[in-house]
Amino acid sequence: MKTKPHTMRILPALLCTFIAVPSLASTFRQHGAHVHGFVIYDIAQDGTGLLIEIYAPGMDVVGFEHTANTEQEKSAMSRANQLLNDSLSIVNINAEAQCSLTDSAVSLVKSSFEQPAAQDIHNPFVEHSAHASFDIKYQFNCQNPQQLNDINTSWFQHFPATNTIAVNYFTDKTQNATELNKQQTHIHLDN
Numbered sequence: 001m002k003t004k005p006h007t008m009r010i011l012p013a014l015l016c017t018f019i020a021v022p023s024l025a026s027t028f029r030q031h032g033a034h035v036h037g038f039v040i041y042d043i044a045q046d047g048t049g050l051l052i053e054i055y056a057p058g059m060d061v062v063g064f065e066h067t068a069n070t071e072q073e074k075s076a077m078s079r080a081n082q083l084l085n086d087s088l089s090i091v092n093i094n095a096e097a098q099c100s101l102t103d104s105a106v107s108l109v110k111s112s113f114e115q116p117a118a119q120d121i122h123n124p125f126v127e128h129s130a131h132a133s134f135d136i137k138y139q140f141n142c143q144n145p146q147q148l149n150d151i152n153t154s155w156f157q158h159f160p161a162t163n164t165i166a167v168n169y170f171t172d173k174t175q176n177a178t179e180l181n182k183q184q185t186h187i188h189l190d191n
C-alpha cells in the first residue's frame with residue numbers, strides 16, 4: 001500500500017521581503033481553492049446591491065483546463081461563456097425581492113490545486129499540470145432586499161461534474177455558510 005504522496009511546499013522566505021503585502025480581500029477570500037467537483041458561491045447583499053460570485057474549476061464547466069485548441073474545445077468554451085453570462089440560467093432569486101441583473105462578468109483564471117489525497121493515486125501527473133477556474137460575477141439591484149430569502153441554482157443541471165457547491169453568504173440580516181448538492185439546490189438566506 002502506498003503512503004499519501006508528499007506535497008512539496010517551498011517557502012522562499014527570503015523573497016517575502018520583496019512581495020507586496022496581500023490585501024485584506026485576498027486574505028479573506030481563498031481564491032486559490034481549486035478542487036474538481038467543488039464550486040464556491042460567495043453572496044453579498046448590502047442594501048439594494050446583491051453580488052453573487054462563483055468560482056468553478058474549468059474541469060467542471062468545460063471538461064478541460066488548458067487553453068482551448070481544437071474547434072471542439074473552442075466551441076465548448078464559447079457555449080460556456082454564453083451560458084454563464086446569462087444569470088437566469090444559473091441562479092433564480094425569489095421574485096418578491098425584485099432583483100434585476102445590472103452587470104455580469106465571466107473570466108478564466110489560473111489557480112493552484114488542492115487535491116483530496118485519495119485522488120492523488122489515480123492521477124500522479126495532475127499535480128504538475130496547470131489548473132484554471134472560472135470566476136463568474138453577477139451584480140443585481142434589488143428593489144425589495146428585505147424580501148430576499150431564497151436563491152435557487154440550476155448549476156448542477158448544466159454541469160453534472162460538480163458534486164458540491166459551498167455557499168458563503170453575507171446579508172443585512174445574517175452571515176452564514178451552507179452546502180448544496182444535486183438534491184438540495186436552494187440557498188435559504190433566512191437561516
Ligand SMILES: [Zn+2]
Binds near residue numbers: 034036057058113
Ligand atoms: Zn483543475
